[in-house]
Amino acid sequence: MRELIYVSASKLRQLVPDLPARGGALRDVEAEVTTPVGGFKVGKAAREAEPGLAGAVARLEASERAPKWFADPDVRPGQWVHFEAPMSYGVVVGAATFLDVGEPVDGYPSGGDLRLLLHGSSAHLLGAGHPEHPTGREVTFSLWLHFTHALREATVENGRSDLDDNQLFAGWLRRVLNWLDREFQPRFTAAWLAGYARVTARIPTPSGTVLAATPLYVEHVEPPA
Numbered sequence: 001m002r003e004l005i006y007v008s009a010s011k012l013r014q015l016v017p018d019l020p021a022r023g024g025a026l027r028d029v030e031a032e033v034t035t036p037v038g039g040f041k042v043g044k045a046a047r048e049a050e051p052g053l054a055g056a057v058a059r060l061e062a063s064e065r066a067p068k069w070f071a072d073p074d075v076r077p078g079q080w081v082h083f084e085a086p087m088s089y090g091v092v093v094g095a096a097t098f099l100d101v102g103e104p105v106d107g108y109p110s111g112g113d114l115r116l117l118l119h120g121s122s123a124h125l126l127g128a129g130h131p132e133h134p135t136g137r138e139v140t141f142s143l144w145l146h147f148t149h150a151l152r153e154a155t156v157e158n159g160r161s162d163l164d165d166n167q168l169f170a171g172w173l174r175r176v177l178n179w180l181d182r183e184f185q186p187r188f189t190a191a192w193l194a195g196y197a198r199v200t201a202r203i204p205t206p207s208g209t210v211l212a213a214t215p216l217y218v219e220h221v222e223p224p225a
Contacts, residue, residue: 005089005193006096006218007053008124015056015216053217057196060216067196070211071110077199081213083116084221086190090183091122098193098218099177101186107224113208115177118197120214173203173210194221 060067060080067080075081086108089098098118104111197213 003220004126004217005220006120006124006195006215007126008120008214008216011198011214011216012053012056015059056216060196070116070197070213071114075199075202075211077201079199080196080216081199081211082194082196083213084192084194084224085116086111086186086223087116087118087193088184088186088189088191089118089193089218091125092180092183094122096120096122096125097180098215099180099184099186101190102177102181103187107192115208115210117177117180117210117212118215118218119200119212173205177210192221192223193218195219 065080067082068075070081070083070085072081085100086105087098087100089096091097096119098116100116101108101111102115104113195215195218197215199211199213201210201212203210203212
């Protein structure tokens with residue numbers, strides 16, 4: 001049984017333009033997708049004639065823009081990635097936000113050296129009861145809105161983002177990550193999640209690299225054996 005947390009209908013329709021514009025369009029067609037960490041089964045639809053999440057993933061995997069593994073050092077803004085990581089998540093000023101563990105843990109040796117930050121609309125979260133995190137003194141409402149807006153609106157050309165590293169990320173990213181670490185406490189609350197996302201920024205920092213991306217979907221998975 002799959003446990004989806006987040007699905008972006010708008011990205012689905014970008015990948016499958018003929019997807020019906022109704023709730024049933026998100027039903028899955030059974031498919032096997034090969035990822036860098038092995039195959040996983042995408043669930044079975046009530047009506048297999050409807051293309052859904054599995055169809056979008058299969059089309060993406062077969063395209064010239066086939067996703068890379070998120071920890072690949074050659075990943076650049078605008079590219080698709082597949083990820084599997086221990087992450088915590090919540091809603092911050094209307095944005096669904098996912099952050100990985102900031103230190104190495106079993107099955108996740110890159111923790112800390114590479115931080116994975118996913119951002120998207122909270123309207124794409126499935127179910128109810130997602131924790132909301134009001135911004136405080138360190139990360140103000142205005143700062144968070146500008147931060148997420150900049151990620152969404154970044155122009156990507158030749159694999160490079162037009163975000164101003166010095167102005168935006170030298171201070172903002174450090175403050176945002178520190179605040180999210182304290183709010184989400186991923187060291188204690190992270191669960192293993194997997195999915196596909198489109199990279200919005202890759203930012204070198206003194207302590208490592210931050211990869212920001214906006215998800216196609218996110219789901220719970222079992223930790224690696």
